[in-house]
Amino acid sequence: MSDLDALARRLEQFADARDWAQFHTPKNLAMALAGEVGELVAEFQWLTPEQATTLMTEDAEAAARIRAELGDVTNYLVRLADVLGVDLVEAAHAKIDANEMRYPANTYRGSTRKAPSDH
Amino acid sequence: MSDLDALARRLEQFADARDWAQFHTPKNLAMALAGEVGELVAEFQWLTPEQATTLMTEDAEAAARIRAELGDVTNYLVRLADVLGVDLVEAAHAKIDANEMRYPANTYRGSTRKAPSDH
């Protein structure tokens, strides 16, 4: 069993033990994911790019908060995908496959512009 | 190598081949993650809870879009954690450990109220 499958099973047991599966609808889990990502973004909002880059080694309290937020985001993402029946790793690789086609390395080297169909 | 480690290495190669690592600062990746989660949430916004629950089997186009959005979210989350040096699976289990203490099954069964320190 992969790491993410094991995590999905533990999250299911956690929810079942509390009779929380009833709340774990796709809509609700997507909202919870958005809420946790908001908390994660907030950790970085006032930092300079340089401060954000060195934060994990230079601010132990902030590093612990960020680790906790990343854990929350991961848990809701894994739970949402599990409820929807989606394999996250497969979906992620499929998206990179598509992006390799849309963003040829030679054309987009050093550029942040979007591929034509994105707007 | 775990599934997520393999994904992180592929994402790093994808970025390096395009000289995009310069853009992949923690702040920028957190913003990209928020953007993709916004797109994921938008897929569910007008659905009834029931429609959202059966969507993956009853609407092939929506299912494909949601799979793609979940792939995008996973990729930015894995890339952000990689840049920050955080192990997502470890962080996720640590958060469940903490939640098992904060939300004893007997006290919180069937309840959505937050543990006291959250407000």
Add this chain to the structure above:
Amino acid sequence: MSDLDALARRLEQFADARDWAQFHTPKNLAMALAGEVGELVAEFQWLTPEQATTLMTEDAEAAARIRAELGDVTNYLVRLADVLGVDLVEAAHAKIDANEMRYPANTYRGSTRKAPSDH
């Protein structure tokens, strides 16, 4: 002076009095807005649609938190628009003008599907 202009001026004075204008870049304010919207969404995440609809009159504590979150979201949105030089009310009406063209009432009555160009 409109209500929003007065609010923008008060927010500018609040920032200037604390020498915080240096932090109020468009990127940082967009992140702060995303963080506050995440907190707002989190208030509704576990509620049934019915509970969410009656919340403001039936749960005084939740109502106060939601009012505070709406205040935070408004403040960062107004501050961001001010820093960017955008008139929010004008931008909002322009978007409704566009949506009146894209979503003719007769074609989209009772339907949540998106206009063709959105995907």
Add this chain to the structure above:
Amino acid sequence: MSDLDALARRLEQFADARDWAQFHTPKNLAMALAGEVGELVAEFQWLTPEQATTLMTEDAEAAARIRAELGDVTNYLVRLADVLGVDLVEAAHAKIDANEMRYPANTYRGSTRKAPSDH
């Protein structure tokens, strides 16, 4: 009637003309708001702080997209507040009142640390 009240009435008429009020529950509108804020954040994600600051005058296409996203965010925020019966300008000023107490100018000048109760 204030600018925001006029906007709220126009949004209500827009929804009623399409029989969309049934979809405009607090949960759904909060999700729509999160989706639009995600699109707004995405406009800034790969820019340097300097590029983001000069964008509105130096990139007419990006400026038009950002104006449109700010319009979308405003519309969903105003509509959500209207459905909840919250006066956004009042809520915004109440939050600044509170922040003036929590963040005395002398103590927090030039500092981005949070007031104690926030963590």
